[in-house]
Structures are given as structure tokens and as C-alpha cells.
Amino acid sequence: MTNIQTIYVKVRHWLFWYGVYGLFSKSRNDEITLYSDENQANFLGYFEITTVASLVNLLKYDMDIIGDDKEYCDEIESFIHGDEDIHYSYIYPRGIEDVDDQVPHSAPLNIDGYKPVYIYMWSRLSQSWDLDEIRKSVKIIARDFLDLNADHIEFIDVPSYEETKLSYERDFKPYINE
Structure with a gap:
């Protein structure tokens, strides 16, 4: 295993x-992008991180997102009711047009020899995401x-409190039921 000083993390969602x-x-x-430099010139990978509570909510309320993918639902159910702390789920190229989009880093190959x-x-290690929990997950x-x-794990493109509050008030709060 190679030692690296710092991984830089960009979180996609407000x-x-x-x-x-x-x-x-x-x-x-949340969706996170990892870089080996603060300037985001050296891309390492892109991942979605999800807690068990989010998966339970997905199965309970957001079946329209999953559609009729029984295998995916079964995989989620298996993780929810299993004893693994971490599980990785993969989307592999669905056609030749997706082959160029394979991840650039190490990852398991599918039966066609493609990476996800x-x-x-x-x-299962966290109930929700905060800075420390994302740091732990990025190290894994x-x-x-x-x-x-x-x-070290450092966050980049961190909005200020003022920017975040403005986004919340303008783009989110009007659409939630309180």
C-alpha cells in the first residue's frame, strides 16, 4: 500500500x-470526488456513500428511482439485514458506449472483463454524514x-456558512414541509 500525504475531497450535494x-x-x-491535489488536477475517483438509514428510506419511499430492478433491491435488503459494516455495489457498462466510462482505479471486473x-x-459505520464520518469513509x-x-483528508470547495444559508433559504427551504 502506498502512503500519500493528503486526499482532497469534494462533496457534491448542498x-x-x-x-x-x-x-x-x-x-x-452523498457523492464525493477524490483528488490527490488541492487544485483538482489529479482525479483519483468518484463514489457515492450511503448509510443504512438512507437505503431503508430508498426501499420504503423511492422505488420509482430503483424501478423494477429486483436484483438491486435484494442486494440492498441483504446488506440491511446482514452483518457487513461496508458493502460496495457496482454499476457496470450497460453497452459499448459506456466502456470508456470505467473507473480509472482498481475495482472488480464483471463477467465481460469490465470495471464499473x-x-x-x-x-453501517455511520447513521449520517458529517466531516469526520466522511473522512473515515474516504480512508476506507x-x-x-x-x-x-x-x-490526512481535506475538504475542498467548502462553502461558507453565509453561502450555505443563502442556498438553503433560496433553493431548499421553500420546498420542504415544516
Whole structure:
């Protein structure tokens, strides 16, 4: 395993920052992008991290997102009721047009010899995401897929409280039932 000083993390969703700043409940599902440099020139990987609570909610309320993918639902149910702390779920190329989108790092191959185009990390280690919980998950992902042992995890493109509150008030709060 290679030692690396720092992995830089960019969190995609505003909901994460709403939770960090206490404007809304902490998120349970986020997309993260990892870089080896603060300038985001050296891409390491892209992952979705999801808690058990989010998976339960997905099965209970958001079946329209999953559709009729019984195998995927069974995989979620198996994780929810199993004893694994971490589980990875993969989306593989669905056709030749997706082959160029395979992840650039280490990942399991499917029966056609392709790496996934998308990786989900399902975690029982946290009930929701905050800065520390994402740091812990990134260290696990770095070990499992990048063969890296990171000393530090730093967040990049972190919005200020003022920016986050403005986004919350403008883009989110009007659409929630209180």
C-alpha cells in the first residue's frame, strides 16, 4: 500500500453542507470526488456513500428511482439485514458506449472483463454524514480501491456558512414541509 500525504475531497450535494452548518438534518447519502491535489488536477475517483438509514428510506419511499430492478433491491435488503459494516455495489457498462466510462482505479471486473462505471459504498459505520464520518469513509475507500494509505483528508470547495444559508433559504427551504 502506498502512503500519500493528503486526499482532497469534494462533496457534491448542498444537503451535506446544510447538515454540517445545522440548517437541516445531516445527510445520509452523498457523492464525493477524490483528488490527490488541492487544485483538482489529479482525479483519483468518484463514489457515492450511503448509510443504512438512507437505503431503508430508498426501499420504503423511492422505488420509482430503483424501478423494477429486483436484483438491486435484494442486494440492498441483504446488506440491511446482514452483518457487513461496508458493502460496495457496482454499476457496470450497460453497452459499448459506456466502456470508456470505467473507473480509472482498481475495482472488480464483471463477467465481460469490465470495471464499473460507478461505485456505491454502503456503510453501517455511520447513521449520517458529517466531516469526520466522511473522512473515515474516504480512508476506507482509498485503501480498498486506490491502494492508498492517506494521512490526512481535506475538504475542498467548502462553502461558507453565509453561502450555505443563502442556498438553503433560496433553493431548499421553500420546498420542504415544516
